[in-house]
Amino acid sequence: MGFSNDFIWGAASASYQVEGASKEHGKGLNIWDVTSTVPGRVAYDENGDVSTDHYHRFREDVKLFKEMGLKAYRFSIAWARVLPEGTGEVNEEGLQFYSDLVDALLEEGIEPIITLFHWDLPYSIYLKGGYGNPDFPSWFAYFTKIVVDRLSDRVKYWITINEPQCIFGNGYINGTHAPFLQVDDRTVLIMVHNLLKAHGRAVQTIRAFAKTKPLIGIAPMGPVVLPENDSPEAIAEAEYKTFALPEDRRWRLYNIALFSDPMILGRYPDDYESVYGDAAVNYTQEDMELINQPLDFYGDNVYFTAPAGMNGSYPVDRFQGASHSDMDWRINEDSIYWSARFMYDRYRLPLMITENGVAVPDCEFMDGKVHDPLRIDYMHRYIKRLRDAADDGVPVIGYLYWSAMDNYEWALGYDKRFGLIYVNYQTLQRTIKDSAYWYRQVIESNGENL
Numbered sequence: 001m002g003f004s005n006d007f008i009w010g011a012a013s014a015s016y017q018v019e020g021a022s023k024e025h026g027k028g029l030n031i032w033d034v035t036s037t038v039p040g041r042v043a044y045d046e047n048g049d050v051s052t053d054h055y056h057r058f059r060e061d062v063k064l065f066k067e068m069g070l071k072a073y074r075f076s077i078a079w080a081r082v083l084p085e086g087t088g089e090v091n092e093e094g095l096q097f098y099s100d101l102v103d104a105l106l107e108e109g110i111e112p113i114i115t116l117f118h119w120d121l122p123y124s125i126y127l128k129g130g131y132g133n134p135d136f137p138s139w140f141a142y143f144t145k146i147v148v149d150r151l152s153d154r155v156k157y158w159i160t161i162n163e164p165q166c167i168f169g170n171g172y173i174n175g176t177h178a179p180f181l182q183v184d185d186r187t188v189l190i191m192v193h194n195l196l197k198a199h200g201r202a203v204q205t206i207r208a209f210a211k212t213k214p215l216i217g218i219a220p221m222g223p224v225v226l227p228e229n230d231s232p233e234a235i236a237e238a239e240y241k242t243f244a245l246p247e248d249r250r251w252r253l254y255n256i257a258l259f260s261d262p263m264i265l266g267r268y269p270d271d272y273e274s275v276y277g278d279a280a281v282n283y284t285q286e287d288m289e290l291i292n293q294p295l296d297f298y299g300d301n302v303y304f305t306a307p308a309g310m311n312g313s314y315p316v317d318r319f320q321g322a323s324h325s326d327m328d329w330r331i332n333e334d335s336i337y338w339s340a341r342f343m344y345d346r347y348r349l350p351l352m353i354t355e356n357g358v359a360v361p362d363c364e365f366m367d368g369k370v371h372d373p374l375r376i377d378y379m380h381r382y383i384k385r386l387r388d389a390a391d392d393g394v395p396v397i398g399y400l401y402w403s404a405m406d407n408y409e410w411a412l413g414y415d416k417r418f419g420l421i422y423v424n425y426q427t428l429q430r431t432i433k434d435s436a437y438w439y440r441q442v443i444e445s446n447g448e449n450l
Contacts, residue, residue, distance in 0.1 A: 001391050002447060008111065008398030009443040010072030011065070011420055012355055014118040014162065016048045017407040019078060021055035026091040028084030030120040031178040041180055043413035051408045052423050055097060062104045064421055064430060065404065069440035072111040074354065074400050075101070076118035076162065079143055086122030087139050095150055102154050113157040113400070115219065116144055116202060119167060119177070126179060131191035141201035145209055152210040159299055159354065160202045163221045164195055169253035176411055185279035188253065193281045196262050196291045203293035219299030219354040220259055222339040223306045226332070239342050242306065245275045251307070264347045266292035297397060298347050299354035302339045304329040325378075326359040326416055333381035340389035340396060350395045356382055357402035359409070359416040364431065370422040375435040383442065384450045401439065405430065
């Protein structure tokens with residue numbers, strides 16, 4: 001069967017990781033602008049003030065995307081660039097940047113896919129309580145309407161929120177991402193519930209005001225537990241463990257069901273109240289009806305299987321000497337196959353791989369090129385297994401490599417290179433890597449040459 005003729009081949013990025021221009025043209029501050037300045041928070045005390053300078057160089061970058069054969073580019077909107085205070089007055093210059101980016105993509109025949117929120121919360125909203133403020137859903141809906149009003153005449157693919165698990169697991173439980181806090185369960189679950197309501201308000205807003213028929217999804221992370229063998233019993237056990245809330249509190253907020261079940265099934269997972277006890281949020285049926293808005297596709301960000309401790313046991317693909325990426329993430333292409341299978345089994349939505357990629361220690365070779373055979377092998381393995389999932393009946397509609405270019409890897413700074421385009425951070429010169437040319441051939445054959 002393979003991939004459909006209209007399969008979406010592309011790559012992705014996020015606003016704070018690539019744009020730079022952090023204090024230019026009316027942009028307001030976000031939590032990364034502020035908290036990354038505290039010494040010791042980010043590797044080498046690096047920040048996203050300049051990053052890859054995509055804000056100024058987007059036309060050059062789009063030309064490179066065209067040369068790479070990309071059919072789609074997923075990018076996120078910097079909320080504080082559009083609304084410097086998070087609410088109130090619109091920064092027209094910031095909004096125009098995204099309009100110009102959409103036009104540049106369409107001129108090259110590249111489909112724009114917009115993510116409304118990828119972690120860069122406006123600092124002014126953070127000071128008002130951020131996700132914990134009951135007005136947060138309304139603020140997010142206001143931001144969403146402004147973006148939809150300006151861009152929906154040319155954009156049809158919309159993703160509300162990227163990896164809500166990382167927002168809270170990294171930012172509020174383990175304290176490794178902005179705002180670098182560690183809070184109690186009750187506090188973080190209130191924030192989670194408000195974010196879920198914000199998602200619902202955003203979906204309602206897109207459907208109400210989009211000028212072209214929208215296709216709307218979400219993009220959670222999808223770390224799955226692998227079956228120990230191919231027996232129906234082992235597969236059922238792995239699927240159960242994938243969605244069950246972990247016993248270890250450090251891993252609970254990375255759970256898939258905690259976020260996706262309310263958004264798609266209209267309820268918190270069955271073990272929500274038994275695991276969280278008195279910390280669980282007292283929600284209403286009206287809340288759940290708001291959160292449970294119809295979606296057109298499920299965005300799945302897949303890199304690795306469930307880490308040790310996430311499911312209460314040592315994962316079957318972790319062993320002495322196991323291959324891993326520069327992020328120390330286990331490389332196992334079965335993760336994308338089983339993630340696709342399990343997400344579709346549970347949520348019954350067409351599946352788009354909204355992120356999948358690998359960080360390896362790239363460098364410019366003496367011939368002036370960037371040879372990255374490890375990335376090519378990784379992509380070959382993972383895309384081939386994704387095709388297996390499609391062959392086995394999962395309606396896979398797209399694959400977006402992470403990332404389009406090297407960028408700021410949050411608290412890990414600039415050492416970790418995921419990109420198809422190499423960025424020299426001293427000169428900002430771009431070099432298309434071998435993997436991008438390999439990917440172009442995959443796109444041209446619609447995955448038939450794997």
